[in-house]
Structure formats: structure tokens, C-alpha cells
Amino acid sequence: MSGPPRLPIRLLETALGARGETVVGDLVEEWTDLRTARGARTADTWLWLQAVRVTARLGPSRLRARRDPWPHRQEDGMIEVLRSDVRYGARMLGRSPAFTAVAVLTLALGIGANTAIFSIVNTLLVKPLPLPESERLVMLWGRNAQNREIYFSYPAFELARAIPSIEVATAFVGQSVNLTGREEPIRVRGGFVSGDFFRFVRVEPAIGRGFIPGQDDVEGAERVCVVQHEAWQGLLGGDPAVLGKTLVLNNESFTVVGVMPPGFRFPFDEIEVWIPFHNWPPYRSNLSAGGVASRTNPLVGPMARLRPGATREQASAELATVLAAYAGQFPEAPEKSGEARPLREVLVGDARLPLLVLMAAVALVLLIACANVANLMLARAATRQRELATRVALGAGRARLVRQLLSETAVLWTAGCALGLVVGHWGLRALTATAPQELPGGLVARLDGTVVAYALALTALTAILFGLVPALRFSRPDVVEALKEGGRSDAGSALRTRLRGALVVSQMALAVVLLIGAGLLLRSLDALTRVSPGFEASGLLTMEYRLPANKYPQGPQQWEFHRQVAERVRALPGVRSATLMRALPFSGNGSRLYYDVPDKPAPPDNLPRTWFNEVDGATFSTMGIPLLRGRGFDDARDTADSPRVVVVSQRMADLSWPGQDPVGKTIRIMASPAVTAEVVGVVGDIKHSALDEVALPCVYAPQPQKPHIFNTLVVRTEGDPMSMAAAVRGAVWSVDRDQPVWKVRTQESLVETSTGFKRFVSRLLAVYAALALALAAVGIYGLMAYSVAQRTREIGVRMALGAHARDVLGLMLRDGLKLAALGVMVGLPAAFALTRLMRSMLFGTSPADPATFAAVAALLLAVAGVASYVPAWRATRVDPLAALRHD
């Protein structure tokens, strides 16, 4: 059971000070009762409502007001004056509730949108990761001859970890592990790490111990593991006597030596159990195939904690030096250079730019909202000219007037900010609920103190920007003019109209920028969803499994298992075909290997790379990848004893044998060990991980010739793929009842997930753009309506002199459209300059896409036309006689 929402409580505590405790206690008590009776949702909403009401009633100024019925006596200090100003401001606003409500709501929408987005930005880009002194954590990358990022081979990692800037480094690989010896075999997420891991994260197990370097992480050591708190609760039933118990992982017994504290979460791969690195299966198989000393196999992704005071640049420079010397000594080593990158950057990755774009978008929305409020205030200022003049005439100083006008602004913006925090709170919930995936690293965005401070700063900044100028301007009314009989001349009205016109033009321009940004993203999304992945994704069920290497140590045994599984699955009713692939497209799996083509040799230290995938004889037909030339694989023909063959993708054929028939050519793949094979066929290109990737070269090899412990089962079903999941899993267990399978999902969902984040960002931006458009429309409507009211007399005169309704309509519409056109003229070049920054987020759409620009311009003019039409039409209904009698 969670407690009451924290934000309203903090609001109360801040507003009420020492008296807050008992009041909050009362409300929490009632909240508890209400939650029992009516559910958490109702209770939370109720608490929010009460927090606002009680604060309004009991807030600091209220309390003083009760004790001090004469608020503005001569001897009162600054605070008293301020208080009376604020009270005055609140009273003035209370007198025009419609204006106040519209203004506060507009501000709340703007501030709320910013608060929600900033909560996410704060979590991902500002706040430290939830590990001690996380700003010192880096990930180490190698750079190959093509300057691409690669992992480290073990010898290169040993060198890298010894550089002076690094305090401690650890190898880290997240890989699933089979947990057996229980009722059902299951897969747990294993983190294979060096003995130094716990020094690296600076978090020690809450129960037991971490790994001891030199004792637990060496070949032949007793097998030990450390479990996550949640895994301890779930897998081990929270047994307090857990130390010394064993878990059968990948068919070997591991002794539990520690349990991590609750709340510890390593921000990669949601690890459940920590295992010393030398137990990682590829490390082992490497051992048997010539040792971890292999310099050509970059498998380790190292992470490091820098020494206090050491910079990332220092570490990168040292790494580059060490690796350059190493590459000079061993030319076959792929790591030619290296660098250290902040762990956060690695974690956030590509999400950074979209987040910043969204931040910019909500900032624009807020500016438009503020312009609307400023516009409303200017309109109000006109009607108050006489009031202000009267005050001046009665002896009010200018400073005092400014202060009173400012206090109105302050009250307005404070209310907007308070309500904005509420909007932001719910907005963040809505964002979290509709987001296609969790934030990276399991981080959770919260509306915390930093976010509240940000909202306050934003409020103060915009209040000064949009409130101070009108206040300064209107604190100097032309007293004589304003107080003249009728007071109709409305001193300063020309300037005010210009100012309001300028505000509307800037709103329009900002809306144009936002609309174009959103339009470009939506067009990209549309283009993206039209892209074919190169195979038939619908109707495919997929699942993964990994055989324990010690149970199936030899290739032929492994293939025999895979073959039997495929055979049994194919025999199931409802299955059209079934196939095995080492790397399923869009699953995140896949290896890229160096290759060499004898017909087109490349220097040994600058070999090209290709995707490499081991598949079986049914893969191309099951996946729907078209065979373009030659033949596909045949499990009976392409066996371990037959000559090595491969099938290449169209792109590979074009790159390696341009203008020739690749069938019959030879290719050398730098796997460990390297294989030379004959090309027997060419298939169509497919997308491997994203619909917007360019066609990449790919080489397919038959699984019987190169079996592996890991495999993906792909099944084309008659009906709904997921409905076959249990039957297919059962078929696997009929071959080995101890073999867990996982990631049971459809291929279609994988392809969809790959565009999920883009879709989310595009739609969000579209929502903000629509909001901006609506606010801008309200802005132009307000100005035009006001203008009609101001010009009633003029219109009356025109009509008395014979102007037709059509002429009046045209006159007013022209005014509105002129402002909108100006806005578009400013907005288009601004958008042109800004959208280039989001080039990397676009697909199949140029940042200066003429169609989008034109459509947005037309849309804006149309909306402005409609928004101006209503007041313009009202102008035509002016009765000339009444208008001339006006005042």
C-alpha cells in the first residue's frame, strides 16, 4: 500500500508552516478512511482538492489578514505593504473571474506541459544515476580501423583497466542463464562481471558478501553468485538462510554468497543474478578454442569508475595511447584506439535529441500561452486606464502603481504555477502510462524538488517577461486625457494595439515552428510505416532458448537438439512452417563479422564487416525473404561434412561482386575460427534492427555446418501466433524437459516496438503543436474581438456612410489575416533554421520539406481566418444608430 500523494502534502506543509502538521495529519487520516471506502484514485483526487482549498483558506496571508484588520498603516514594514498589494491583486482578479480563470488555465497548461516533460529530462539528463558518485562512471569503447565503436578483447581489456585515470574497471555482459533443478526450467537474466564489480558500483550486498577479486573470479574457483533483492524474494522465497544455498545455472551449481540490498538496480539489462565473468559461456568456449588470450575477438564491454579528479578526456587520451601501442605490437588486434564515455550517455543514447526537441516544443507552448495572457492583460489595462489615472490623481506614486500591477501578475502567475504543477503531475502520469516502453535503466521520472524549482523559475522568468513590460508601460497613464468626460480616447491605445498585434504575430510564428516540427515528424513516421522490413512479419511466433554448453558441448549434439525441436514444432497442428535462426531480425540479437572476398581483397587491418546469421533450410521460405539467385539451404544437403556454403544478401552481392553473378564465388568470414565458403545463392535485403536503416550486407550460413547453443525458433502459424505459444513451448520440452524458452513474442510486435518511441515522440509533439495552434487561435480571436469592440463607432460611421456588410467583413478579416501572414512570414524562416537540428530524427523527409511548410502555412492562415471571422461577422451586425449613440 502506498502512502498519500506527496505533492499536495508538501504544498500544505510549505503554505501552512508550523501549523501544517496537525492539518496535514487530519487530512491524511481522512484520506486513509476515504481510500478504504472509495479507492485510492478518489482519495488522491480528494486530497489534491482539499490541499488547494485549505491552502487558499489558511495560507500565510490569510492568517495575517485575520489578525491584522488594518493592513496598510504608515508604520507597516515592507512585508505588510507587499501583503496588501497581493491581497489587492487577488481582489482585482476576483472581480473579473472569467479573465482570471482563462489566464490561470492557460498558464497552467503551459507550465504543466513543461513540468511533465522536464520531469523526464531531469531524470535522464540531469539527475545523477542511482549509484554512488555516478558521475565518475564511464563505459569504455574500442575503436577499430574504420573508427567504429567495438568491444574489447580480453587482453585489450586487461590493458585498458590498468590506465592511471581508472580507479576500478569491470567487465560486464548481460546474458540469459538457464535456472534448472526446479519444477519448471526458467530463464533468469545473468550479469557476468569481474571480481571488481562491487567496488565499481560501490554498493555491497545487504546479506553476505560480494565477489573477492583473485578468489572468486579466477579459473577453477568455487562457483559463486550474488542475487538481486527481488530475485531473492521471488526465486528463493526470501529465505533468510539463503547463504550457502545453491542455484543450478546453465547446468552448474552456484553457491549464493550474497543478496543485494532492496532498491539496488544496475541500470543495464535488469540483472537478476550476478556471476563471475569467467563463467560466461563465450569466455569459456574461447578458452577451449585457444584461450581468452585471443586478441581478435572483441567480446568484453568494460565499464569503469574514474579516479576522483580524473576526467573522461584524460581517460580517453590514455586509452588511445595504450591501445595504439598495443595495435602496433599486435596488428591483428581490432582495437586501434579507444575512448571513455559517461555511463549516462550510453544509457540515454538516441533518446537525447527527441527529449530536447520535446523540451523546446513545450517551451514554445509556454511562450504562446504567456503571450495570450499578456494580451488579455493589455486588453484589461485599457479598461482600467481610468482607474489607474484616478489613483495617480489621488496621489499614488508610480512605484506604488507598478507594484500593484505587478502584484496582480504575481498572483496570476503563482496560481498558474500551482495549478500547472497539478497539471504536470497528471501529465507525467499520462506520459508514463502511454509511453511504449519504460525509461532506460528502469529509471522512474518523478515530480521532485528539482522539477518544482524548475517550474518556479520558469514561472518567475515568464512573469517578469510578460508581466513587467505592461506594468511599466501602464503605470504612467495620461491623467488628464484618461479622466476627461467619457474617457473614451483611451490614452496609449495606438501603442497598445501595436504591442498586442506584435504578440499575436509572435504567437503565430511560434505556432508555425511547432507545427512544422510536428508535421515533419508525422511525415517521417508515415514514410517509416510504409517501409517493408524485407520479410513477411505478420503471422510469426518467435521464442528464444540457450542450451547449457556443458550438457550439449559438441556441435553435432547441439544441431541434433535444434533439428528435433524444429521437426516436432512442424508436426503441430496449426503450424504452417517452422525455422531456426540464430539472430531474429529486430530482436537486438545479431553478430557482425569481418570478411574478405578473394576477388576484391582489402588490407587485413581494414576489412569490411557484414551481418552474419546462421539459419536452417526453412528460413527464407518461412520468413518470406525472396530467393533472387541460386539456391537456398537444404538441411539434408548442407551438413557438417559437406563443403561450406553461404547465401548472401543483395546488398552484399552488390558490394562484393558488382555486375557479376556471386553464385560460385568464394568468401572468407573471420569467425573464430575463420571459414572459407562458397556462395550458393542470393536473397533479398532485410532490415535488421530498424525500419529506417539503410540496406546492410548480410551473410547467411547453414546451421548444420555451424551450430550454436543459442537459437531462435520462428513459427508461421495458421491463426493468431500467440495462441500457439503453449503448444510450441511444449514441443521444446518434449525434447528436453529442462530447457527453458523465453521471449515468446510475435515478429510483428518486434517490428512495431522498433518504431514505438518515434511514434510516441511524434504524437506527443503533434499534441503540443495542436495546443499551440489552439492557443494562437484564441490569441488572434481575442485581439480581433477586442478590436471590433473598440472600433464600434468607426464601423457605425462607415455603415452610416453606406459601407456594405461585406466591406466591413473584409476590412476586419483583412486585419486578422495580415497579422497571421506576418506570423507565417516570421515563422517559416525560423522553422527552416530550427528543423535542421532534428535532421537525425527524420526519415524519408527533408528538414525543409516544401509540402509540410506549405501545408502548415495554409493551415495557420485558415485557422486565423476562422478565428477572425467570428468577430468580423459580429462587426457587420453593428447597428449604425446605436454605434453613433455609443457613450
Next chain:
Amino acid sequence: MGVRPPLGEFEQVVLLAVLRLEGAAYAVPVRREIEKRTRRSVTRGALYVTLERLEDKGYLESWLADPTPERGGRAKRFYRVRPAGLAALRQSWAALRSMWEGLEPFARKT
């Protein structure tokens, strides 16, 4: 002591509710008691303001009780009617009673 300013209606109601609750009076039950008996809804803000005002006037006294877990470890503020409060209530009652004298049939009608 001179003439006290007369109690407002809501002030009377609050004082009576505190009196009724006999030492168990803090804001939550006070509000419930009033709502139950008068069948009118009472806003919390108004109740807190009135309680504080009555305390300022010397009609009520209050003290903090120990924090309890169902309130998130926050204390309750209990109220008790002081003699001056009782006197003010009596005065109000007397004023009302004398105004009603001879009008009792109206009180019973409908």
C-alpha cells in the same frame, strides 16, 4: 469583564461540537459532528480558521497529542472549551432565548 462581542452562528456550532466531544475533539470529529447534526457541509478551511479564532479569543484551548501512524506520524491538535467560551455560549443562548420568548409556536410549526 465587560460585554463580549456576540458569537457568530458558526462559532457557536463549533464550540458546541467541541463541548459534545468531551476531550476527543480535534478537527476531524468536530467536523463530522457538525455535519451529522446540522446536516450542512462544513469546509475544512473554514473550520480551521474558526478554531484558531476561538482560541485567539480565549474561548478554546488546545494541545498536541502524540503522533499516530494512520496520520503518517503527525500529531493531533485537541481542543477543549475554556470557561470564557462557556460563558460566551451561555450569553448567546440567553440572548436567543429572550428573543424567542412568546414566539415558541413558530419554532414548532412546519
